[in-house]
Amino acid sequence: MSASPAGAPVAEAIDRIARQDGGRLLSNLVGSLRDLQLAEDSLQDALESALVHWNRNGLPAAPAAWLMQVARRKAIDRLRRSANFRAKSAEIAHLIEMEKQSAAADEPDQIGDERLKLIFACCHPALDRKTCVALTLRSVCGLKTEEIADAFLDAHEAMAQRLVRARHKIAKAGIAYEVPGQDGWATRLESVLAVIYLIFNEGYASAGDRHIRADLCDEAIRLGRLLTELQPGEPEIEGLLSLMLLHHARRAARIGAAGEILTLETQDRSLWDRAGIREGVALVERALQRGRPGAYQLQAAIIAVHAETPSFAETDWQQIALLYGELARTADNPVYELNRIVALSYVEGPVAALARLRPIAMALVQYQPFYAVQADLFARAGQPDQARLAYRRAIDLSQSDSERRFLSGCLEALPGRPAGT
Template structure:
């Protein structure tokens, strides 16, 4: 295909595809060149906007990524020249001009070869609190929307937007240097890096898209998890996170029915589960737990392993799952862990007892769809059909995807 002959109408789609596939690598190089995350981000955005004009007129260049990198560096120089402290910035300008003649192959890669993983480590700076740096990384590196990040943390959308703005101001005001850490600096960032990968994977299954499962996000998170395991082969929580993702992803084919509706764990066809991924995930769980440092990712992976290895839903070891959720609750104050423990208790003991335990979670999880879906299910199992109908309506109103709405509507319709 002749790149110069590309139709102008397809340029925006091409730019979007390049930004999605290579944005992390380009931003990582720019952060390394400029040593200023905000300036790098702004300059890359400037370059993408310039590409819309220039590529729309002339077609795609021979190396779109190289064009964007060179243009972003020039945009950074322009921004630095316009800065009030131009003289202070003159050394940085000279360095950027010198870099314009440097090929990507000449850049020192360091111990972290993958550009996206490198940028995640860069962004998970210890000068920022964990929640803030994870949120910034998810927004800037992984491309999640502010609303998606807020939902992952059960926060309000406006509150998360304000947190991100305050964080950027703090970075600029404090002059926080974004640099690739050497191996001896990984430990203080590892917890945040794990959280970024975990929440990226979660968003793949919490998608509001029609497809419900954003496989590209899930597979990218798994890829990053594998790379991180190679970098940190001694870390049990890295093994636990990778196991957790593999065991979840092993059930992806069985999660949706013929009409695109969600299929509950109880009704999934277990023969559709990917046994290769299950075996790999289960082996990783065993390896991690043998290290004797059980953390939240290992405990969650152990729970999913019990589900994955049970011959049927009825033969699941619900007592052990409830015990694991109790242990998980001691690692973090997360009401979702307690909600899941209550579900396990409903099968290990009784739905009546489980229903009586939901009250204390009502306020914290008022905007959390699964809370209302669980409450509806427990009400159905204890004979409270009218209350269950109202709970299903609340769950449907909070659902972000058509697959969830179809599933919940079918459950409500079954009440008559």
Template sequence: MPAAATADVVAEAIEKIVRHDGGRLLSLLVAILRDFQLAEDSFQDALESALLHWQRSGVPASPSAWLMRTAQRKAIDRIRRAASFRTKSAELAALIALDNEAIEPAEDNAIADERLKLIFTCCHPALERQTSVALTLRSIGGLKTEEIARAYLVSHDSMAQRLVRARHKIVRAGIPYEVPGPEGWRDRLDAVLAVIYLIFNEGYAASSEQHLRVDLCEEAIRLCRILLALIPHEAEVEGLLALMLLHRSRFVTRMGAPGEIITLERQNRSGWDRKGIEEGAALLVRALRRGRPGSYQLQAAIAAVHAEAESFAATDWQEIALIYDALIAVQPNPVFELNRIVALSYAKGPEAALTRLGLVGAALASYQPYHAVRADILARLGEVTLAREAFDAAIRLSGTDAERKYLMGRRDELAMPE
């Protein structure tokens, strides 16, 4: 029997499970219960029970299995207490039978399939796009409501209410928990791809204190591989997988000592994952040959130019700027405009970039990278005072200590004018 554990040890163990396994466990619960709210409430009940029981009995050998079994039993209790007990008697009987079978969530492939089903459920056309993406990030990615609210620049309460309404709408509309047949893919595929990429992005540049979350990135890649097996000739699915693989190839070189960000300019390219680059490039070529270039394919093409450059100085910035032109034509977006400006700053010089930067300032006033880019361009132009002010704005908007530390270092490197 495991030894008793302190409250801090238990809290740390639960936080780790929620971060790394919460999305998968919740997906499996939704599959069993067919009710988002009941699944999430029961999972929270199980976490609260863990806080008490694990301090007395210690963290179990299989904490995820313990949480799943406890959540199922909490769901049984909730159904028994519910006013709609009679209407849910069939579900209750099935749940009790399942609980008696002692099924444990140990099969990664099965869970991954359940997660993809949950993404398709969340991305039903009956749900508003932004809400469906937010709901999926909460349920699949295991992101906290406050993290999602911060990403959307809304209050915690507003986002929480939006998520509750979305869950209720899924129940009222009778949206099935399933991957639809080919006739239903087109209505959902764009949203599904957006969700998978947002999960990857949250891991690649996490908004929480953990700047790089490899678990989320790997999960996004795994889900995209499953989707590609489901829809094997879809160019944008191939493009998204290529894009994520090319970004992942730089993982090892992006972070130095604890809390240290290493920018693309300073990364040791000999440490990049060449097999990952080769796989990503091959997928990209295959996608582009289909003659239907889309947003993810074009973004992957930009990542491929970076991956193929022998050094930062040897990067073909003019080609990158041209690809951004095509990308903006396909999907107008001020963030893409900002990235194009960065490419122009190296292709044609910081003066040309600064002129164009003012055109996106209003749209990106609350976007941290805008201020970081502006600070960098001003510093390269020798405008030290303005550069330091822009660095200060970027620091205020940073979500992690690693970002703040890096930007403060950049700011402090600038000598104050005499």
């Protein structure tokens, strides 16, 4: 390959490699450097260096291995230049030794995969949730800092600072670069799954708005697949992946022509992605067979019931209410009870459901969906005035434009007095 005048194809190739192999390269570098910031900086150095060299000589035979080798040399340079050179001399000697041995061994498949350790470090519960999300997207998924900042409507500089602070804390606070043992496994895994689901929901919630989102749903699903590969046989990981796949399978039907959110009742089910549903259903069935049910598996099972039902009228609400009941036993969360009441309202009718809302009303006094549910039940029970009040409360509490549009539409559709009076 000869040098291209604009350098564009090489730059594109580098971007592609950074996205595809970035997480694996970085995880491996952290493994030998024990310092996430140094690994990040050295990998960036290597990518910059690649732009110069590859434009001159074309792509090397094994680009990932090339980057790995250069990144390690850049790390040695950085350590040599650092103020506490003497203290680092042992580390430098170790790196040089590794460098000598690795020159031949860096074939693409022989670059160790330590991404599971990287994921656990990035999603450590001692880090702020938003920081975990950003750090995971940057380090594991290889998204650019600017892309992450845009996705969260943050200033680029602020996001860069957040990432630097987080890497600093991981190093200084002694967050281990290890896959947790039996002892902390449950809590640490819970934190990882929560971060991935948060990424998914960020993308999902934004679907109606015109924000720039770097396809966060796809990134979250990619992370879910990666986790099932790296840690097979863990039912809650399968449950989360299934849950995301099943939600994602309905994406084409979720938003109406005017950008409004469509409910399960009004969605055109022929737009649902059957292949995605098949994969999601198979996954959650396999997970539940392992006999260790959890919140993600149960939520996936609920969506699976909907996904496999041809029309809203045919929904097995009894089954769904039962699953929400199980879910309520995994955690003391009134939102599960709210959803159980919605399911039961299609079995017992809206009046009985309204009575069931009373015990959880206090706990959900600031929760928008509570009022949306209450409004819907009042409307179905033939009490439009009460429904109107509840919709107004829901609109006041709403956080997103598409949600507000949806609720306003419901409000206007109520019989009786025109909206706004």
